[in-house]
Amino acid sequence: MIRDVIEAFGVVVIAYFAVLNLLYIAFTALAWRSITRYLHSLEYAAIDEALASPLTPPISILLPGYNEEAGIVQSVHALLQLRFPEFEVIAINDGSKDSTLQQLHDAFDLVEAPRALRGTVAHAPIRGTYRSPRHPELLVVDKENGGKADALNAGVDAARYPYVCAVDADAIIEPEALLRVAKPLLDDPDLVVATGGIVRIANGCTVEDGRVTEVRLPKNRLATLQVVEYFRAFLVGRVGWSQLHALLIISGAFGLFRRSTVEAVGGWDHTTVGEDMELVVRMHRHMRESGQEYRVQFVPDPVCWTEAPETLKVLSRQRRRWQRGLFETLWRHKRMTLNPRYGALGMLAMPYFIVFELLGPPIALLGYLVLPISWALGLLSWPFVLAFFVFAVMLGQLLSISALALEEFSFRRHPRGREILRMSAYAAIENLGYRQLTDLWRGVAFWDLIRGKKSWGDMQRRGFQTAPSDQLSNSS
Amino acid sequence: MSDGPRTVLVADDDEDILQLVSFRLERAGYTVVTASDGQQALAAAREHKPDLAVLDVMMPGLNGYEVTRQLRDDEATAAIPVILLTARVQEADVSRGFEAGADDYLRKPFSPQELRSRVQAILARRSVR
Amino acid sequence: MIDALQLLGGALSVLAVATMVVLVARRVALSRTERRRAALEHELTPLALELVDGEEPELGRLSAAQERALAAILGRYARKLRGEPRDRIAAFFEERGAVRRELGQLRSRRSAKRATAAFALGDMGALSTVDALIGALDDRARDVRSAAARSLGMLEAEAAVPRLVESLAGSEVPRAIAGGALLAMGSKAAPGLRSLLDAPDPGVRANAIELLGFTGDATDADALDKALREDHAIAASSWGEHAEVRAAAARALGRIGTRRAAAGLRGALNDPAPFVRTAAAHALGRIGDRDAFDALVRQASDDMYDPAQAAAQALAAIDPMKAMRLGGVEGASAHLAEAAALAELEPA
Numbered sequence: 001m002i003r004d005v006i007e008a009f010g011v012v013v014i015a016y017f018a019v020l021n022l023l024y025i026a027f028t029a030l031a032w033r034s035i036t037r038y039l040h041s042l043e044y045a046a047i048d049e050a051l052a053s054p055l056t057p058p059i060s061i062l063l064p065g066y067n068e069e070a071g072i073v074q075s076v077h078a079l080l081q082l083r084f085p086e087f088e089v090i091a092i093n094d095g096s097k098d099s100t101l102q103q104l105h106d107a108f109d110l111v112e113a114p115r116a117l118r119g120t121v122a123h124a125p126i127r128g129t130y131r132s133p134r135h136p137e138l139l140v141v142d143k144e145n146g147g148k149a150d151a152l153n154a155g156v157d158a159a160r161y162p163y164v165c166a167v168d169a170d171a172i173i174e175p176e177a178l179l180r181v182a183k184p185l186l187d188d189p190d191l192v193v194a195t196g197g198i199v200r201i202a203n204g205c206t207v208e209d210g211r212v213t214e215v216r217l218p219k220n221r222l223a224t225l226q227v228v229e230y231f232r233a234f235l236v237g238r239v240g241w242s243q244l245h246a247l248l249i250i251s252g253a254f255g256l257f258r259r260s261t262v263e264a265v266g267g268w269d270h271t272t273v274g275e276d277m278e279l280v281v282r283m284h285r286h287m288r289e290s291g292q293e294y295r296v297q298f299v300p301d302p303v304c305w306t307e308a309p310e311t312l313k314v315l316s317r318q319r320r321r322w323q324r325g326l327f328e329t330l331w332r333h334k335r336m337t338l339n340p341r342y343g344a345l346g347m348l349a350m351p352y353f354i355v356f357e358l359l360g361p362p363i364a365l366l367g368y369l370v371l372p373i374s375w376a377l378g379l380l381s382w383p384f385v386l387a388f389f390v391f392a393v394m395l396g397q398l399l400s401i402s403a404l405a406l407e408e409f410s411f412r413r414h415p416r417g418r419e420i421l422r423m424s425a426y427a428a429i430e431n432l433g434y435r436q437l438t439d440l441w442r443g444v445a446f447w448d449l450i451r452g453k454k455s456w457g458d459m460q461r462r463g464f465q466t467a468p469s470d471q472l473s474n475s476s
Numbered sequence: 477m478s479d480g481p482r483t484v485l486v487a488d489d490d491e492d493i494l495q496l497v498s499f500r501l502e503r504a505g506y507t508v509v510t511a512s513d514g515q516q517a518l519a520a521a522r523e524h525k526p527d528l529a530v531l532d533v534m535m536p537g538l539n540g541y542e543v544t545r546q547l548r549d550d551e552a553t554a555a556i557p558v559i560l561l562t563a564r565v566q567e568a569d570v571s572r573g574f575e576a577g578a579d580d581y582l583r584k585p586f587s588p589q590e591l592r593s594r595v596q597a598i599l600a601r602r603s604v605r
Numbered sequence: 606m607i608d609a610l611q612l613l614g615g616a617l618s619v620l621a622v623a624t625m626v627v628l629v630a631r632r633v634a635l636s637r638t639e640r641r642r643a644a645l646e647h648e649l650t651p652l653a654l655e656l657v658d659g660e661e662p663e664l665g666r667l668s669a670a671q672e673r674a675l676a677a678i679l680g681r682y683a684r685k686l687r688g689e690p691r692d693r694i695a696a697f698f699e700e701r702g703a704v705r706r707e708l709g710q711l712r713s714r715r716s717a718k719r720a721t722a723a724f725a726l727g728d729m730g731a732l733s734t735v736d737a738l739i740g741a742l743d744d745r746a747r748d749v750r751s752a753a754a755r756s757l758g759m760l761e762a763e764a765a766v767p768r769l770v771e772s773l774a775g776s777e778v779p780r781a782i783a784g785g786a787l788l789a790m791g792s793k794a795a796p797g798l799r800s801l802l803d804a805p806d807p808g809v810r811a812n813a814i815e816l817l818g819f820t821g822d823a824t825d826a827d828a829l830d831k832a833l834r835e836d837h838a839i840a841a842s843s844w845g846e847h848a849e850v851r852a853a854a855a856r857a858l859g860r861i862g863t864r865r866a867a868a869g870l871r872g873a874l875n876d877p878a879p880f881v882r883t884a885a886a887h888a889l890g891r892i893g894d895r896d897a898f899d900a901l902v903r904q905a906s907d908d909m910y911d912p913a914q915a916a917a918q919a920l921a922a923i924d925p926m927k928a929m930r931l932g933g934v935e936g937a938s939a940h941l942a943e944a945a946a947l948a949e950l951e952p953a
Contacts, residue, residue: 044720044752054819055784083534113946116917116939118910133950134545160914175536186781209515209537387607391614398621408628417632424625492681496690499654587688588658 006374013367017392020356024399027240028406034243035235035300035410042301056186057162058086059178059256062155064148065169066094073107075169078210080135084178088137090155095124095145104140108132115139115158121267123153148252149268149275156267159259166276168253170307172202172212177302181256184297191295193261193283196250197302198234200413201227203310212305217419220310221426225434227308228426232403235300235410242298246349248284248329250296252276254304261286272332274325281333288342301411316441323361323445330354361442396431403427482599483507483524487517487543488532488561493584497530500588501595514538518546521553527602528595533562533573541576548577557598561586645674653678656697657690676703680728684759695730704731711737716746723749727756735762742768742778754778758786766790766797770816774808787816795820802828811849818857823865829854830866833873848878855881859888867894874900874916882912890919898923902931906938917944925951 061079065072072091079089093101104110110130117126124146132138143154152166163185167173177197185192204218218224241247255276262268265286268275280296287294309315330337330353337354339346374380404427407413408420484506486497491512498508509524511517514537521529521543529547533540540560547553560573560581573581580594653675655662667675676698683694698704707729710722723741726734738760741753754772757765766787773783787794798820801813814832817825832854855873858866873885874897886904889897897919904916917940921928925948931937932945 040717040720040748041751044724044748044755053781053785053788055788055815056781081536081539111946111950113950114939114942116910116914116943131946131950136950183779183781187779188776189780211536381607383607384610387610387614391610391617394614394617394621398617398624401621401624405624405628408631417629417636420628420632421625424628428621490685492678492685495650495654496657496682496685499658503658585685585687585691587686587690589689 003377003379006370006377006379009366009370010374013363014388016355016363020360021395021399023352023356024236027236028399028402030243031236031239031406034239035406038300039410054085056085056179056182057189058088058160059084059163059165059182060155060159060161060259061087061089061165061167061178062092062152062159063089063167063169064092064094064151064155065096065100066145066148066151067096067098067100068169069096069098069100069103072100072169073103074210075167076104076108076138079167079173080138081175082173082178083175084182086161087178088139088160090139090141090158092141092143092151092155094143094147094151101140101142105130108135108138108140110140115141117157118159118263119157120263121153121156123150123157123267126154126158129158147270149270149272152275153267153270156259156262162259163256164259164262165254165256166252167304168306171199171253172207172210172305173254174303174305175211177254177304178256180302181254181299183299184295185256185258188295191293192297193258193287193294194250194255194280194296195299196238196247196255196297197299197304198238199230199251199253199304199306201230201308202305203308205305207305215413215415217414217416217422218308218310222312222315223308223310224422224426225430226315228400228404228423228430229434231407232400234298235406236399236403238298239300241349242296244344244348245295246344247296247298248281248345248349248353249277250280250298251304253306254302255280257283272325272328273321274329277325278329278332281329281336284345285333285336285342288345303413312437319438319441320445320448323358323442324449326353326358327446327449330358358446361439362446364436364439365443393431396435397428400427400430481505481507482528483509483526484595485509485511485517485520485524485526485529485531485556487511487514487520487529487535487540489513489535490532493532493561496588497591500592504592504596506595514540514543517543521547521556522550525552526556528557528559528599530559530561530591530595531578533560540578541572544573544576544578557602559591559594559598641670642674642677645671646678649675649678653682657682657686657693659689659693672701676701680725683728683730691730695732698729699731699733704729704734708734708737711741716744716749719744720746720748720752723752723756727752727759730760732760732762735760735764738762739765739768742772747778750778751782754783754786758789761790761793763790763793763797766794767801770798770801770809770813774806774812784812784816788819790820792820792822795822795825799825799828802832807847807850811853814850814853814857818853818860821857821861823861823863825861826858826863826865829858829861830869833858833866833869848876848881851876852878852881852884855884855888859884859891862892864892864894867892867896870894871897871900874904879909879912882908883915886912886915886919890915890922893923895923898927902941905940905944910940913938913940914943917941918947920944921948921951 063075063079076089076091091104110132112128113131115129124144126141126143128142130140130142139158141154141158143151156164165178181195181197184195201218201223202212203220203223204216205212206214206216217227238247252275261283265282269278272278284296309318330350336342336346337350401424404423484501486494486508488494489512494510494512498510501508509520509526511520514535517529517531518538531540531543544558544560547556547558557579558577560578561584562573562581563584570581579598582591582594649671652662679694679697683691704726707722707725710718713719713722719741723738726738735757738753738757742750744750744753750772754769757769769783769787772778773780795817798813798817801809804810804813810832814829833851851873855870858870867889870885870888873881876882876885882904886901889901901916901920905913905920908916920931921944929945929948932941
């Protein structure tokens with residue numbers, strides 16, 4: 001009996017592995033095609049010149065901050081310097097306990113000035129709004145604490161322009177990034193409801209005046225592993241899903257949204273730890289259910305730089321949180337799964353995320369558990385297991401390296417030639433150890449969820465230190 | 477001011493523009509100091525005390541308006557005339573430049589010859605005073 | 606089975622290593638090319654500068670690589686220059702036969718080549734290529750159409766205006782690029798845009814009017830005023846789709862900034878489409894129309910958010926003192942209060 005179960009399990013694992021990797025290969029091919037096309041369209045259009053025209057729709061940048069006294073002034077300064085024809089920066093102080101508001105006051109000579117609110121999305125009460133005589137395009141909103149999602153909603157409520165761009169306080173947005181992330185909405189203003197750019201890792205880079213001036217690999221090994229991991233996640237995963245019109249995630253660190261659609265779905269949800277993903281899925285759902293044609297698009301070259309965790313402890317906390325956010329979103333929108341009404345979203349993206357991203361880690365863990373049992377039962381052919389494992393790792397490596405090749409043939413943001421060898425080496429290590437480690441954390445997160453079922457409903461409010469800077473997974 | 481060659485500060489993050497402007501102005505007998513961002517421009521203005529500054533509006537770090545304003549706020553550099561180079565076309569931007577204290581502005585794409593005449597005109601006005 | 610797996614695993618690792626080798630080799634090759642290119646550019650920059658400045662330097666025999674590097678520098682300069690220096694660059698490319706070469710490439714079977722050629726012709730700036738580029742706006746490939754549109758803008762090709770607006774309205778060329786090209790022509794685009802004010806397609810009309818707001822002048826006020834009013838005469842059922850035309854006309858009038866059409870704009874404050882009311886209020890603010898003051902106060906007090914806000918901003922622009930008084934009153938609408946605070950901030 002137990003033999004049959006274990007044998008069946010073996011077949012399932014192999015089938016699972018085969019499907020997953022076939023998908024990875026298909027996505028890599030899709031991404032190559034899509035990025036090559038995108039690069040061509042950039043090359044022949046001098047897009048930056050064109051985008052800087054007054055026809056580009058104006059954007060309200062939302063910068064929520066909780067206890068950000070150290071960096072908030074720098075962030076606002078950097079955002080005010082973005083290259084974009086018409087925009088405003090709305091800095092939202094989410095009831096910080098430190099001197100965040102005072103820092104802004106001192107740096108920008110803020111003056112209290114009332115602001116008419118739209119009243120379209122709910123949020124914690126606003127205590128006051130301030131403007132700077134020197135920077136007419138800056139608005140500071142001081143509100144009671146309500147979490148990042150709530151602060152973003154307050155920003156939407158005060159936003160003047162038809163598009164809002166959510167930005168993390170600790171993210172570094174490149175000067176040209178806003179122009180580029182806005183490109184899809186210039187091309188198809190009636191269709192595009194959300195766009196997002198790539199997140200890259202700033203550890204190791206030189207940062208001056210809130211901008212990255214020299215790109216280098218991190219000295220820290222864990223951070224370097226994440227550099228390679230992000231190539232796969234963004235250049236292959238996001239590009240591929242975007243191509244299939246089924247992009248479920250736009251990074252919370254840097255995403256652009258049509259304001260009216262955000263308002264129509266009620267804004268960001270403050271009861272989940274994955275509010276960035278949840279909003280995008282809700283927007284998809286809204287557009288599909290109301291039968292409107294629309295696009296959610298990933299643009300591969302507007303860059304947002306973020307600091308990656310450098311210790312196992314912080315990284316594991318981050319990944320467990322992401323997994324939890326993923327679960328919450330998938331659970332909340334489970335009705336979309338395998339529902340043809342939602343197109344590629346319901347038929348492909350949702351099942352993929354449930355089967356491979358959510359259940360993948362526990363299945364992998366189960367596999368590691370079954371291994372010794374089947375060995376004890378004498379069911380195991382060691383040569384086969386070894387051959388299979390080697391094959392799996394090799395395939396993983398090739399996929400990681402092809403993501404690196406994609407980066408090399410397209411954006412090549414790491415100027416130092418020597419770093420390719422290091423990145424290749426890390427692409428190899430990533431599949432042997434690192435992946436298993438993240439699987440372990442994500443599996444543990446799953447276990448946490450099953451045990452602590454009751455706490456899903458009333459999630460405690462959280463500050464920004466624990467907010468996800470980005471939702472990321474192995475391939476997507 | 478001295479009778480020696482006039483010094484002009486040119487600040488732009490575009491290397492080509494720096495070359496084109498410097499070449500024309502040097503041929504016209506000016507001494508040219510270049511800077512490739514706002515901070516450098518301010519530092520160069522304080523160090524070289526140029527007779528005039530040509531500033532790009534869209535520079536990394538500090539933009540042209542900010543640099544102009546800071547030049548005006550500092551007594552040592554307050555009198556330096558400023559010409560802004562702008563790629564933008566909207567009137568609001570032009571008025572913003574004048575509000576910041578610029579003396580003239582020139583739209584990109586530009587003609588180096590025209591820039592030289594504007595420089596000459598402003599410097600001539602100044603020396604009459 | 607095991608053998609097959611081992612074999613496959615081995616093949617994959619070989620493939621991975623091979624990819625790595627390719628990447629490294631490519632980097633080495635790239636950096637060498639880059640160094641060579643940089644050295645050549647450094648060498649040829651003085652020559653390019655003299656040429657642009659009108660000194661007719663001795664070009665003599667340039668190697669193919671030198672010629673390419675010089676062309677690259679001049680192509681970049683061309684995007685940043687206007688007037689005589691620009692013409693000298695065009696003359697250079699024409700004399701060296703580069704224009705003819707690119708025109709030939711424009712008929713290539715590979716779309717990437719056609720696109721590259723269409724793009725390069727813009728930098729070269731020879732007016733003789735306008736017809737070929739207009740033809741390229743009908744190309745099958747979007748990249749080629751985009752490149753041609755951009756180049757026509759750089760050439761300030763008036764003759765291309767109607768076709769460009771069509772491509773823009775029909776989404777044959779990305780809006781940003783077609784629009785940017787037309788804006789780059791400046792006032793030269795205006796005659797072509799005027800000829801489209803009677804176009805049957807409301808999309809074409811709206812886009813032409815919008816762009817005329819940036820490139821036209823006071824003489825366009827009457828025609829724009831007509832566009833603003835004429836669409837009122839259209840059957841109520843199609844008001845929606847013509848609302849874009851009216852909003853564009855209102856914005857254009859505001860940008861051109863003449864008071865001649867103020868009465869029409871005041872009328873547009875009663876338009877059924879909120880975004881037309883918004884545009885009209887903005888425009889009245891820009892031209893500083895005092896006669897609209899009372900109507901704007903009403904709009905700022907009880908219209909929807911966007912039109913009300915636009916009205917309040919307009920009030921602050923027309924008469925800051927009066928706006929401050931209105932907004933300072935207890936019970937003033939949120940928009941009036943906001944505008945009053947802004948008026949106070951503005952350096953008088």
